Every structure is written in C-alpha cells, then in structure tokens.
Amino acid sequence: MDERRSARRVGGRRAGRDGQPVPPATVARLPGYLRALQATAAEGAVLTSSDELAARAGVSPAQLRKDLSFLGSYGRRGVGYDVAHLREQITVVLGLADVRRVLLVGVGNLGHALANYAGIAERGFVLVGLVDADPAVVGTTVAGLVVEHADDLRAVVARTGATIAVLTTPASVAQRTCDELVAAGVVGILTFAPGALRVPDHVDVRTVDVASELQILAFHDRARSAGGGVS
Amino acid sequence: MDERRSARRVGGRRAGRDGQPVPPATVARLPGYLRALQATAAEGAVLTSSDELAARAGVSPAQLRKDLSFLGSYGRRGVGYDVAHLREQITVVLGLADVRRVLLVGVGNLGHALANYAGIAERGFVLVGLVDADPAVVGTTVAGLVVEHADDLRAVVARTGATIAVLTTPASVAQRTCDELVAAGVVGILTFAPGALRVPDHVDVRTVDVASELQILAFHDRARSAGGGVS
DNA sequence: TAGATTGTTAATCGATTAACAATC
DNA sequence: TAGATTGTTAATCGATTAACAATC
Numbered sequence A, B: 001m002d003e004r005r006s007a008r009r010v011g012g013r014r015a016g017r018d019g020q021p022v023p024p025a026t027v028a029r030l031p032g033y034l035r036a037l038q039a040t041a042a043e044g045a046v047l048t049s050s051d052e053l054a055a056r057a058g059v060s061p062a063q064l065r066k067d068l069s070f071l072g073s074y075g076r077r078g079v080g081y082d083v084a085h086l087r088e089q090i091t092v093v094l095g096l097a098d099v100r101r102v103l104l105v106g107v108g109n110l111g112h113a114l115a116n117y118a119g120i121a122e123r124g125f126v127l128v129g130l131v132d133a134d135p136a137v138v139g140t141t142v143a144g145l146v147v148e149h150a151d152d153l154r155a156v157v158a159r160t161g162a163t164i165a166v167l168t169t170p171a172s173v174a175q176r177t178c179d180e181l182v183a184a185g186v187v188g189i190l191t192f193a194p195g196a197l198r199v200p201d202h203v204d205v206r207t208v209d210v211a212s213e214l215q216i217l218a219f220h221d222r223a224r225s226a227g228g229g230v231s
Numbered sequence C, D: 001t002a003g004a005t006t007g008t009t010a011a012t013c014g015a016t017t018a019a020c021a022a023t024c
Helices: A024-042 A050-057 A061-071 A083-093 A109-115 A118-122 A150-160 A171-184 A210-228 B024-042 B050-057 B061-071 B083-093 B109-115 B118-122 B150-160 B171-184 B210-228
Strands: A080-082 A100-105 A125-132 A145-149 A164-167 A188-191 A204-207 B080-082 B100-105 B125-132 B164-167 B188-191 B204-207
Touching: A024 A050, A024 A061, A024 A083, A024 B210, A050 A061, A050 A080, A061 A083, A080 A083, A100 A109, A100 A150, A100 A171, A100 B210, A109 A125, A109 B109, A118 A125, A118 B210, A125 A150, A125 B210, A145 A150, A150 A171, A164 A171, A164 B210, A171 A188, A188 B210, A204 B210, A210 B024, A210 B100, A210 B118, A210 B125, A210 B164, A210 B188, A210 B204, B024 B050, B024 B061, B024 B083, B050 B061, B050 B080, B061 B083, B080 B083, B100 B109, B100 B150, B100 B171, B109 B125, B118 B125, B125 B150, B150 B171, B164 B171, B171 B188
Parallel strands: A100 A125, A100 A164, A125 A145, A164 A188, A188 A204, B100 B125, B100 B164, B164 B188, B188 B204
Antiparallel strands: none
8 A cells, every 4th residue: 555645544534744634624724725825826926925825715824824734834934835836735635636526416496506606617526417306307407417317316426426415405305315315425415405414424414504604693693783772 | 771681792702691601613503403493393392302402403412401501591400491492592592583684695596596595584584685786687576576786785785774694796796795785784794705705893704605615525535535445 | 209301510622822943 | 144934832712522410
C-alpha cells in the first residue's frame, strides 16, 4: 500500500498531509476558502495573505491559518499564500480533483430549481440523473436530462455511478427514498426535507431545512424586539 | 419594567426563563424538537419522553434534556413531558408565538420554488412580499403575491413590516441587496447566495450554500473511496 | 413502595482565540 | 537587516456526554 497515494484515517476522520485528522468545523469552512481564492484569482492576484483571505471568507485571520495548518504548510512566512497552489491543495483535500457525480431525487419546484442551478457544475459536480415518482414528470427533460422513474432508482445509481444524492422529495417519503439511495450505494446525501434521516455510519447526511433556518432567525428577532418594546 | 414580561439579555444572548442564556447550538436544535413534537402530537400522544423525542429529532436523550434545561423545567421526573405544553414553550422561546413576516428578494427559479414552499407558512411565517430587479418578473403574480420592483425595496419593507428576508438574488448583487435590506430595517437574513455577507452586529445572517454542502459531502466521499481502492 | 424519568453535575472533548517564535 | 506574515502553542471558551441524585 503506497502511503503517498492512500488516505490514512485517524479515528474515522480523514487524515491531512501530516496524518492529523481534519476537524469537521474546519472541513465545513474549506468551501468558503476555496470560493474566496477563486475570487482572488479572478482579480489576477498571484499571492494573498491570511488577512485578505479571511476577510473575504468572513472569518478571523487566526481561524484561517489554524484551519489551513491542518492541511499542511502551504504558505510562506513573511510572504503569504500562492493563490493557485493553495486553491489546488484545497481542491484535492475536498475531493474535488475528480468531478463528483450527483443524482437528484424529487423534481418538484425545488428540485427543478436546483437542477438548473449553475453553481453546482461550477464547483466540481456533474448532475448525472434525475428521478421522480410522479408519472407526469417522468419522461420530461429538465436541465438537459430526462427524468426517470423512482422505481428505477437503483438502476439509475448503478448506471450513472452517482455517489452523492440531492433529496428534494416530500418529507413523507424522504426516509424511504433515503434508504433506497443507501441500498443503491450512495454515500452522501444532501436533503431538503425537514426531519432527521437515519443512515448507516458510512453514509454522510447534510440537511438544509429552510423553515428551521427561519425559526432560528425568529429567535434572534424576538430577542431583539422583546427588550426594546416597539409597541 | 416588568421582569416577568421583558426579555433579559445576558452577554448579548437571549436569556432563558431563569436568566441563563440559551447557547447557539441549543437554539439551532430547537426547530427540530418542535417538529418532533408536532409529529408526536399528530399521533395523538399526550406525554412523551426524552428518549422518544430525542430519537425522533436524531439527537441523544442526554442532549435533548440538556437543551431543554436551558429553557426551564418543563418535564416531570418519572413521567416525561407534556407534548402540548412543551410545544407551546418552545414556540414561545423561538419567537413564533407571533407570526413573523418574511420578504423574499429575488424571484428566479429558486425564489419561485421557495415562495411556493408550504413549509414556511406551516411553521410560523407569512410571506408578505416579493421583490425582483427583472422588469419581466415585476408585476407577475407568484404564490398569490404581485412581484414588486427592487427599487422599491425599502418601501415594501416599511409597508409590510417584514423583519426577516430570504435572499435569492444572484451572488453578484447579494451584498448590495443585503445592505438595502439592513437599511430598511430587516434584522434577519437567510441567504442562498454563496459568499460571506457583511452585516452590522444587530443583524443575523444564516447562509445556505448548496454547492458548499455538496463539497463537504465530497470530502467524506473521497475519504471513503481513497482508502478502499475501488478499481 | 418500586420503577421510571427528569434535571443537573462533573468530566471530557472539540473549537476558537491570542500571542509570538520562526522564517521569508 | 528590518519588516512582514506564517505556523504553532497555550489559554480560553463552548459543547457534548455520562452518570446519578432528585422526584414523580
């Protein structure tokens, strides 16, 4: 086993260059750094600093340097970071060196919007399939793909080689669909259905719940107005 | 000033019943508990336990009890929690006792889908306005509301009394639109545009970045396949 | 009373921050 | 060399977990 090629795991967490695991909180910020670097590169800058990059990403310079230190030492003291090189390193760490294949399940209003969302393709992914249970939707073309039937989900995953799925079905069928995706071999699921999904340990779930986000905002809204007394 | 009615603040964080602040991590889980309680109530249960509720919400019973303890003591030892009462308490804490008015800015594919998303109304919010910069969209009716022009944003906020905004504009105009929302008096913003938004301290921002979520999933996907050697 | 289940405590764990030595 | 900026350390802070006394 070639240690330079293989990924070493430390306590179930992917190891960085030096064998240290990358903390989840750091992983969650890496996409923001990558995006900030792309903006910097677009302006033609060759070098950048933790100050500049942190400002763009909306974190503190200390936080940024700490995060990058988990990946390795990609900056030069007194100089800064090479934009192209750091961009490349983060791309590799995030697993975006190879394009990831994404399957979208549930082509309703939201699924339709996401299928046409350019940001997905721009940031390392290919949409390889669309699946829905509604006969009226199956067979139609959305974002250049023909929508296939939910009954064929397993075959679609096998044929397309999708490893990541976006789940935009009604909440009532989310868990069942999730189970089918897992059975088909998908290892990452981004769900927009409210409610917790149960998955085996080797599967990763991220949940976007719009109403929950609004409720969190409402908490602060209330905290703000309650003291002041708007009357 | 009546202490029983007014909200006390501790270090800028809203205080719970006993004056202790509610930790952000706890606040972020409250919507999940509320939803679990609604499901429990829908099944006709009058009492529930930390075990059952935690399982539904996808957290540990210890976590749930700890979280609820920040709000006060709403359970009975040896008995459990009264579903209706706990539901009411969390609703109040989250600031959902009064319906919150939401403005949606950017009626493209995604904005259109969100405007029609029933979950928003079901969970304590009213959509009170739609705004877009595209003359082809302004004047059309979406989700029962006539889309107004972005130039009138300030007037729309004033007229509708919206305190929370959903931002689904292109990334290029997100910061400018955000500034206008803040100037108009909005105190909570849920943005779907990638990239950090700068806002004053009294404004709360939550960001949903679909591509970032996928990239986080890609990290784990890579971690998984790199060790195993698929070929 | 006996059994069940909360609310709270203390211990552990992970994340953030600040400061500065290393080094370009 | 002098100035700049990283990478790392140590301190602080916040979140999670496990255990159990309180109490229904």
